[in-house]
Amino acid sequence: MSSSRAGHRAGRPHSETDGRPPSRTFLRTADGVSIDAVYDPGKVPHHTSRPLSGTGRTRSRHPVFVIAHGFTGDVDRPHVRRVASAFSAYGAVVTFSFRGHGRSGGHSTVGDREVLDLAAAVEWARGLGHARVITVGFSMGGSVVLRHAALHPGTVDAVVSVSAPARWYYRGTAPMRRLHWLVTRPAGRLVGRYGFRTRIHRRDWNPVPLSPAEAVPRIAPTPLLLVHGDSDGYFPLDHPLMLAEAAGEHGELWLEHGMGHAENAAADALLARIGDWAVSRAG
Template identity: 50%
Template sequence: MDLRPSSRHPVHPPERVVTLLTADGQRVSAAYDAPLPGAVDGLTIVVAHGFTGSWRRPDNRAIAQALSAHAAVVSYDARGHGRSSGATTLGDDEVLDLDAVAAWARWLGATSVATVGFSMGGSVVLRHAALTGRSTREGADAVVSVSAAGFWFYKGTAPMRLLHTAVASPVGRGILRHGFGTRVTATEWQEPYPLSPSESASLLAPLPLLVVHGDRDTYFPLEHSRSIVRAARAGAAERGVADRAEEWVERGFAHAESAATPDLVDRIGRWCTGAVGHDARGAADGAVARRSTP
């Protein structure tokens, strides 16, 4: 979720662009970046963007291209964004978009899928993994959540108060539509509310999970990432399964795609290949990754 303009120059176009159909009939624009020489075989990394994002934005294209050094990459426009149909539901029905994209990645030949989400996309990858599990074709084999909210309805920072005001009013939704190309549903959530990111994380173990957050995030402070990691570890302990959750607290990192450095994206790519057993290098060195515990 980032209302700032993109900070990167355009990079190379993807190898392939398609339109996919979700289970509820929405059209999703998706792009495929072939793995670069030296990348591992069999793994596809699926990238879910943040609020106001699109796979076509320079920030997102730069991330996709950087990750293609490690594996094939599929990125997409969630509903209500870019050239996909519909309106964004702020992380609820977007799980169906990720379902369709992950299934396409499998159809293209992926034997393993790692989902990497930023901000709103970071919430979506957690919810998707919890709701689909590893028993379905769409399920992820590893999950990376970057700059995600840990719980809903947060208004503790100025950007989030502004966002809540915008999505709740016709004028604000008009500004988002015309100024940022993001079409927001006018339908408010009703109880029971969608499974929260932290609740979702509690259901993931023993799935490999990486939670990345910046200590200068102006949208969601560190309490959000720590709530996700605590829930993941508590869920593993409750079910008596392996805890494979990791937390990286990135010094100086602000929020989501526009703040992601090439070094951070490279380490995420290496973590993905290690998490699914494709690369003996495994995750980044703990000192370099600046991991912390909740």
């Protein structure tokens, strides 16, 4: 398992909760990468129950949302902060930058070892006293929350994957062809580093990680929600339909009319519906 260590405080406004401001720290993943993370206690009061053994804290009945951003995002991007603000109406929120993104260390593996980053964030959320942990991922982050739930069963209480691919190496759309150029070519990686603040690993996957479609059947009985726009310019509808088929009778699929791709396309009303679903399903 990974462990976390305290870092610096974030200079963000206080939330309407128990008076604690959002806090910022660096987490250490199981393979030693430093991950920039922010915790916001949320905008509704926390109600606690039994003490956490040996910690001096109590376990909160309030859920925590752990948000996994898309490729080239990071914890300080406006679209990530907007998503965090929307879910803070339903519980506490942990946001973090995947490896190679923003102020996190390491290099992006575009969805492979990022599972370790999410595992460190989930462990941190549990350590902060939350009995219910909900992971919500977008695009690359959507594939990561699926694989994390499959590879670390029982560590989360609900999973939401938005605009995720179903399979690897997809090049069927112009945006995905541009993304593959960014990842696979030296010139593309330079653009990623200096244009998108994303440091990309130069080596190919070895071995190729479990695909999202292969991961989905392993998530049950954890509640699962798949969300995809019918105007997604990156991954057409065969991707969510493949994921839904892999899920079988387990999980739900929402096909959103007119929605594009990932965080920027997720309207506030959709985020509210996801928040309602997650809180009702996480027990």
